[in-house]
Structure formats: C-alpha cells, structure tokens
Amino acid sequence: MRIQAAVLRERGAAFKIENVELAEPGPGEVLVEIAGTGFCHTDLLPRTDGFMAEPPLILGHEGAGVVASIGTGVTGLAVGSKVVLSFDHCGACPACIDGHPAYCRSFWRRNMVGRSHIAEDRAHDITGRSIGARWFGQSSFATHALAEARTVVPVPDDVPLEILGPLACGVLTGAGSVFRVLRVTGAASTAIYGAGTVGLSAVMAAASTGAEYVIAVDRHRSRLDLALELGATHVVDSTGLSVAEIANVVKAISKNGTDTALDTTGAPSVVAAAVAALRPQGTVGLVSALAGTIELPGDALATGKTVTGILEGDAVPHELIPELIDLWRQGRLPFDRLIRTYPMSDINQAEADMASGDTIKAVLIPGATT
Ligand SMILES: [Zn+2]
Ligand SMILES: [Zn+2]
Structure with a gap:
C-alpha cells in the first residue's frame, strides 16, 4: 500500500517526507495507522558514521495508532484496536521467557538495524529502491507502520491516543x-x-x-x-x-x-x-x-x-504501559506536560527544537498541518 513517511536518506541529511510502498501485514504482523509518534534521541543514532542502521531509513519508535489490518495468526487484536507500538523482542529466548524482553538475545538485530530480521524487504520508494522500515520493529515516522503483533500493546479508548507513543520508550525507560x-x-x-x-x-x-x-x-x-x-x-x-x-x-x-x-x-x-x-x-x-x-x-x-x-527500563511493555496509563489518569504521571506536538511534515523543526532544548519531547502527527 502507498503510505507517507519521513525518510532519512543520508546520515547528515534533513528528513524528507516521501511516498513509500509498504507491504501488507504478513503472518503474525499488524498494520497500524499512526496517530502520533514520539521523537526520541535514539532516533538520531543513525546520523552517526558507522552506526549499524544505514540509510535510507524510516525511523520512529514511539508510535501509537489504530490497527488497520492484521496478518494471519494474530490473536487478541482486531481492526480498530488502539495500540502503542513498543520495542521488538523474540518472545522465546531465555531473557524474554524470564520477563526481561529488553535484554532479548536478538534485541540489537531486531531494533537497531532498521531492517526486518526476516530477509524480505518490506518498504520501497517510488523508484523501487529498498528503504529500511523496521526500526525498533516499527519505523513509525509514517502514516502507517508494520509491526509484529507481539510488540503491540492495546490501550483503552478514553485516553489521547496521539500522545501515548512515548509510553513505549522514553517514559517507559x-x-x-x-x-x-x-x-x-x-x-x-x-x-x-x-x-x-x-x-x-x-x-x-x-x-x-x-x-x-x-x-x-x-x-x-x-x-x-x-x-x-x-x-x-x-x-x-x-x-x-x-x-x-x-x-x-x-x-x-x-x-x-x-x-x-x-x-x-x-x-x-x-x-x-x-x-x-x-x-x-x-x-x-x-x-x-x-x-x-x-x-x-x-x-x-x-x-x-x-x-x-x-x-528500556527493564520493563515488560504489556505490563508497565497499562500501569503508566493508570498513573496518568490519577494525575500522578503527567507525562503530557513534557510533550509538544508537531505535524510530521515539521519533523526537521522538531529535531532542531529538541537539540536546542526548546522542546523536551516532540510528538509527530502524520497528516496534521501547521
Ligand atoms: Zn528474546
Ligand atoms: Zn527511544
């Protein structure tokens, strides 16, 4: 399907909003229509020469949105489910089984390379060139993101979905x-x-x-x-x-x-x-x-x-994110006070404002206009 994404073409380049062709969800995957994505300092690591994730890349790993379609074998989620996208983990190694998914034995490969650990490329630009679209298992600086269902955390209906993404990384940590x-x-x-x-x-x-x-x-x-x-x-x-x-x-x-x-x-x-x-x-x-x-x-x-x-705070996202939402409801974790929202098209301004310290946590809203 055709989506829009903020693409990092070169390590030192500005982000560029592009049309991208994204695959349909495969077995165990969901496609999420992104309502908002936090901008984390980790998203800037690929600007460092030699870093393991190489452009062209779609970054973003604090996504929140609505499940738009589901692949085969997905249980517990339906089209329309509101979710936060968290970091990727295998669910089967000793660390995952022991309740420490942030120390998953394949954490780096799944999260920091920016491309699917399954060999097949899932995103291409309009000329057919491959673009990395599995940063932290999601690449959510986009209108839509593919993620493994295991890494997606359902959230209640009565909370402001577009600002929940930071619960998956910065606030979680x-x-x-x-x-x-x-x-x-x-x-x-x-x-x-x-x-x-x-x-x-x-x-x-x-x-x-x-x-x-x-x-x-x-x-x-x-x-x-x-x-x-x-x-x-x-x-x-x-x-x-x-x-x-x-x-x-x-x-x-x-x-x-x-x-x-x-x-x-x-x-x-x-x-x-x-x-x-x-x-x-x-x-x-x-x-x-x-x-x-x-x-x-x-x-x-x-x-x-x-x-x-x-x-990642050594947290189990499926356990801690709902607890953080409860604390927020009680007024004991007002993380929304850290956030300033930007249309996704203003991503370069958001990066500059975070670098200068003017903004603590930028959240990008796809489809919004200034
Ligand atoms: Zn694991
Ligand atoms: Zn982060």
Missing part, C-alpha cells in the same frame, strides 16, 4: 528504571541526573511512590523548575560544579547520600558524581550510552555500591 530496577519506595532517596524526557519521567515515577527525597540534577533552570512541579523534592543546578561539588550537594540534601540514582545524561563525569553521592549499598542505573569512559577512584564501589546498565 524513566519510570521502568525507578519501579523495576532501582525499586524506589516511600522511605527512599533517589537522585535523577538529567531532566529530559527519561529523567523527568523518573522524577514523576519516584514522586508517585512517595519517596522522601527525589533530587533532580540538571544545568537548565527551566527544566529544574519543571522537575519541581512534577514532584522533585529538591533540585540541584550543576552548572559550573565539579564532580566532587555535585556529589557533596546531593549528599548534603539527602543527609547521608542517596539510596539510588539514575543517570540519563550519558556524561561520564556525572556518573562519577552519582556514584560518589550514593550511600553504602546504593545503586546507580545508567540508561544512556556513555560518551566516553567512566573513571572512578579504586575504592568507589567498595562499600557495596552497584552501577548497572538499564535498557
């Missing part, structure tokens, strides 16, 4: 890290480093548990102000502060250091500060690919501290 990995509770103290989509989602999730100290650390005053509105108990402006100074401020606020911390910045010096500001036996989660090497003093972890990487 922040909230999942807090709930599933750091296991923040009412008596706890946690520090969240970086107040973008993931960090602010972590702040909201931690605040929803009633944690005693929820400390947001960032260099942008406007984001710290928003963190306070979203439930942070304290904020730290780290502008101009050394690693030791950041750690000392966070320790002073939390009395003896935080039980847990989440780094969403990917900055090695921030991770070093987060480790230094932990109490004994505390854990720091890292959700971002680090830009460089973490340097820690030889005894930095001696008191039983843990540093752990986290993908």
Whole structure:
C-alpha cells in the first residue's frame, strides 16, 4: 500500500517526507495507522558514521495508532484496536521467557538495524529502491507502520491516543528504571541526573511512590523548575560544579547520600558524581550510552555500591504501559506536560527544537498541518 513517511536518506541529511510502498501485514504482523509518534534521541543514532542502521531509513519508535489490518495468526487484536507500538523482542529466548524482553538475545538485530530480521524487504520508494522500515520493529515516522503483533500493546479508548507513543520508550525507560530496577519506595532517596524526557519521567515515577527525597540534577533552570512541579523534592543546578561539588550537594540534601540514582545524561563525569553521592549499598542505573569512559577512584564501589546498565527500563511493555496509563489518569504521571506536538511534515523543526532544548519531547502527527 502507498503510505507517507519521513525518510532519512543520508546520515547528515534533513528528513524528507516521501511516498513509500509498504507491504501488507504478513503472518503474525499488524498494520497500524499512526496517530502520533514520539521523537526520541535514539532516533538520531543513525546520523552517526558507522552506526549499524544505514540509510535510507524510516525511523520512529514511539508510535501509537489504530490497527488497520492484521496478518494471519494474530490473536487478541482486531481492526480498530488502539495500540502503542513498543520495542521488538523474540518472545522465546531465555531473557524474554524470564520477563526481561529488553535484554532479548536478538534485541540489537531486531531494533537497531532498521531492517526486518526476516530477509524480505518490506518498504520501497517510488523508484523501487529498498528503504529500511523496521526500526525498533516499527519505523513509525509514517502514516502507517508494520509491526509484529507481539510488540503491540492495546490501550483503552478514553485516553489521547496521539500522545501515548512515548509510553513505549522514553517514559517507559524513566519510570521502568525507578519501579523495576532501582525499586524506589516511600522511605527512599533517589537522585535523577538529567531532566529530559527519561529523567523527568523518573522524577514523576519516584514522586508517585512517595519517596522522601527525589533530587533532580540538571544545568537548565527551566527544566529544574519543571522537575519541581512534577514532584522533585529538591533540585540541584550543576552548572559550573565539579564532580566532587555535585556529589557533596546531593549528599548534603539527602543527609547521608542517596539510596539510588539514575543517570540519563550519558556524561561520564556525572556518573562519577552519582556514584560518589550514593550511600553504602546504593545503586546507580545508567540508561544512556556513555560518551566516553567512566573513571572512578579504586575504592568507589567498595562499600557495596552497584552501577548497572538499564535498557528500556527493564520493563515488560504489556505490563508497565497499562500501569503508566493508570498513573496518568490519577494525575500522578503527567507525562503530557513534557510533550509538544508537531505535524510530521515539521519533523526537521522538531529535531532542531529538541537539540536546542526548546522542546523536551516532540510528538509527530502524520497528516496534521501547521
Ligand atoms: Zn528474546
Ligand atoms: Zn527511544
């Protein structure tokens, strides 16, 4: 079928809206008419030379929409079902069976290559040239996306479908890290480093548990102000502060250091500060690919501290996304406050606004006009 998509033709090029021919859903697949798609920083990885996904590509991995047609063997979904599209996973490897689909043994091949792990090409431009259309199992910067039914999460009718996509990655990552990995509770103290989509989602999730100290650390005053509105108990402006100074401020606020911390910045010096500001036996989660090497003093972890990487909040999307919607309904996870919507045709403006920090989370609406 003929669809429209924002295509990345070359790593450094602007996105271009094009007509694309997309295959009909095969066995186990669904075709989703996209209502809105979040723009995640991960969507920019293919701009890096040598990255495993090669243009031409359709990116986008926070899609939400309505099932338009279904392939053979699909159960539990029907034409008209409202869904959020989450990351791809096999459902059969030890990690998937154990309830950790983000650590699926074929996660990278299924999500980061941008092309179907089934050999056949599923999308072509009007000249017949193949276009990668399986980024994170979906490629949802488009009017329609093909996805395996297993990766699609049904959502209720009474929620604003077009803004639900970020629940599948950015919000999932922040909230999942807090709930599933750091296991923040009412008596706890946690520090969240970086107040973008993931960090602010972590702040909201931690605040929803009633944690005693929820400390947001960032260099942008406007984001710290928003963190306070979203439930942070304290904020730290780290502008101009050394690693030791950041750690000392966070320790002073939390009395003896935080039980847990989440780094969403990917900055090695921030991770070093987060480790230094932990109490004994505390854990720091890292959700971002680090830009460089973490340097820690030889005894930095001696008191039983843990540093752990986290993908996709280590969440099971079919479990956590409905829980996040419930929290949103209760006003305890107002993730809509992070979002600014753009017509999909303004995708390059959305990218620029996210890079400048003007927009925290862009959501692209196919078919909308400015
Ligand atoms: Zn798997
Ligand atoms: Zn993402």
